[in-house]
Amino acid sequence: MPRRHLHMTGADGAALSAALRDLRTRLGVPQDFPPEVRAEAERAAKAPRPPAPNAPDVLDATDLALFTIDPPTSTDLDQAMHLARRPGGGFRVHYAIADVAAFVTPGGALDAEAHRRVTTLYFPDGRVPLHPPVLSEGAASLLPGQTCPALLWRLDLDADGRVVSTEVRRALVRSRAKLDYEGVQKMIDGGTAEEPLALLKDIGALREALETERGGISLNVPEQEVVEQDGTYTLVYRAPLPADGWNAQISLMTGMAAADLMIASGTGILRTLPSAPDGAVGRLRRAAQALRIDWPHHVPYAQLVRSLDPHLPAHAAFLQECTALLRGAGYTAFTNGEVPSPALHAAVAAPYAHCTAPLRRLVDRYSGELCLAAVAGTAAPEWAVAALATLPKEMADGTRLANAVERGCVDLVEAALLKDRVGETFEATVIDVKDHEPTVGTVHLEDPAVVGRVESPAAPLPLGSRIRVTLTSADPATAAGVLFTVA
Incomplete structure (x- = not known):
């Protein structure tokens, strides 16, 4: 990033x-x-x-x-x-x-x-x-x-x-x-x-x-x-x-x-x-496949993580998914x-x-x-x-x-950075998608440097993909952070 x-x-x-x-x-x-x-x-x-x-x-x-x-x-x-x-x-x-x-x-x-x-x-x-x-x-x-x-x-x-x-x-x-x-x-x-x-x-x-x-x-x-x-x-x-x-x-x-x-x-x-709960590593393997990250079955998880470049959007998205194992x-x-x-x-x-x-x-x-x-x-x-x-x-x-x-x-x-830009559209990368609510997730904006909640009106969010999002709310007085919707 x-x-x-x-x-x-x-x-x-x-x-x-x-x-x-x-x-x-x-x-x-x-x-x-x-x-x-x-x-x-x-x-x-x-x-x-x-x-x-x-x-x-x-x-x-x-x-x-x-x-x-x-x-x-x-x-x-x-x-x-x-x-x-x-x-x-x-x-x-x-x-x-x-x-x-x-x-x-x-x-x-x-x-x-x-x-x-x-x-x-x-x-x-x-x-x-x-x-x-x-x-x-x-x-x-x-x-x-x-x-x-x-x-x-x-x-x-x-x-x-x-x-x-x-x-x-x-x-x-x-x-x-x-x-x-x-x-x-x-x-x-x-x-x-x-x-x-x-x-x-x-x-x-x-x-x-x-x-x-x-x-x-x-x-x-x-x-x-x-x-x-x-x-x-x-x-x-x-x-x-x-x-x-x-x-x-x-x-x-x-x-x-x-x-x-x-x-x-x-x-x-x-x-x-x-240790990670049952199914957590399997979920990561599915995320790696969706992000087109090559993860051979003989390669341990720890070895794969060390091989990733966090400056690449797909790798950054996968690393974000990996934090679930550390909760x-x-x-x-x-x-x-x-x-x-x-x-x-x-x-x-x-x-x-x-x-x-x-x-x-x-x-x-x-x-x-x-x-x-x-x-x-x-x-x-x-x-x-x-x-x-x-x-x-x-x-x-x-x-x-x-x-x-x-x-x-x-x-x-x-x-505070975005409060005057509600309604504008931005390029973003989907870095997280909720397990049981795939139309809700997190996006990373490159410009400005923001990570925020995103909602998709209909289709599931494509993990690791670049999408266009519209800023729907940003009010520093409410402590609600920022919210985007898929454009």
């Missing part, structure tokens, strides 16, 4: 800002932090909590030349890495994760507010953070040149990229550089990246090969992004770069290692996804060795846990603490174990809200 920038006028921006305020109210999005939460965060930023008395000594790892990879404007930096070759072959990955538990006292006002918010929410006109900015964008963030507490993972890999040993402990770290995806891609492609960064491609590619081998999938689906630029809003399609995938593999690898540690210890919380993810907690069976995440094709984004996601603070205890061979903190009874529901509720915010924001921007 194209990456097309669309600029709104100042008047549109003002109207959209009002609609976004209404969206916050309608969804019950938290507002400013209460005074007692801000005060506790200010105190914690100046004096992080020391580790528990029986915890291993904090490692001074400030000499490790870590770097972060994030969008250019990000300041809530959860992860920093350093990559190296091991003597005798293989690789060593150091992966530092912000130590939020060093700043949040269990049972305090800050902790209670984090449980109320659950996750950071992103709007075009600003984020609604999980923690006060003095922590999430300040003392707890792995900003370059700042010494701060972290959970430092050390993952040793063999020459094929398989993890052969895992260690995690509390440490003091200092990142050296804040990099972004496009810059990383240019340096690696141009051969100017130094080895700790250049190895991201080598390790990422090996991990991608292992993912395919075990039957895991990573869908390379272009996403709509809403960004603010020069006081107005822009809606763009962004197809992930290879560097996005390599970076994601480091996080996935750490999440898999965390799951293994918690399963071995008998206490933890996993990110789980059930139903949740969180599963366990204690006393009662590990659920199966304990897999179907898309990862292995046990997996969220542990690499504690500044932005509540559960990661808890999984980090459980992993520290598992490695040290000590009992997990009581506050962490007690939270496992309610965390799955809290995370499910928070995820639903985050999804509603994301879709609501895109709907509003689309409607």
Whole structure:
């Protein structure tokens, strides 16, 4: 799909800002932090909590030349890495994760507010953070040149990229550089990246090969992004770069290692996804046939997905259909060795846990603490174990809200872009058709960069085909998004 920038006028921006305020109210999005939460965060930023008395000594790892990879404007930096070759072959990955538990006292006002918010929410006109900015964008963030507490993972890999040993402990770290995806891609492609960064491609590619081998999938689906630029809003399609995938593999690898540690210890919380329901893969094969995508029976699903080009309309439509296999993810907690069976995440094709984004996601603070205890061979903190009874529901509720915010924001921007063009006809590609209602589906417009609902008065929608559609409604005040009918 194209990456097309669309600029709104100042008047549109003002109207959209009002609609976004209404969206916050309608969804019950938290507002400013209460005074007692801000005060506790200010105190914690100046004096992080020391580790528990029986915890291993904090490692001074400030000499490790870590770097972060994030969008250019990000300041809530959860992860920093350093990559190296091991003597005798293989690789060593150091992966530092912000130590939020060093700043949040269990049972305090800050902790209670984090449980109320659950996750950071992103709007075009600003984020609604999980923690006060003095922590999430300040003392707890792995900003370059700042010494701060972290959970430092050390993952040793063999020459094929398989993890052969895992260690995690509390440490003091200092990142050296804040990099972004496009810059990383240019340096690696141009051969100017130094080895700790250049190895991201080598390790990422090996991990991608292992993912395919075990039957895991990573869908390379272009996403709509809403960004603010020069006081107005822009809606763009962004197809992930290879560097996005390599970076994601480091996080996935750490999440898999965390799951293994918690399963071995008998206490933890996993990110789980059930296998696709009966008939789902058969439906995908029918979709591939309709889209004229060659899918030989001997080719595994994961291998086919990796061969597709998301810039081709038919391939993009098929990838959109594939997202149906990824629905139903949740969180599963366990204690006393009662590990659920199966304990897999179907898309990862292995046990997996969220542990690499504690500044932005509540559960990661808890999984980090459980992993520290598992490695040290000590009992997990009581506050962490007690939270496992309610965390799955809290995370499910928070995820639903985050999804509603994301879709609501895109709907509003689309409607604002098109509100003066009702009645116009556009070229579009059908990227989804409802199973039991084939006259209803989703279309992708190349110009403007919009994905919207479409209805056909009579004939079923032709999945993957280009059609002409007429815009029948677009009102940012109603939060209904945009609606097209087949012309």
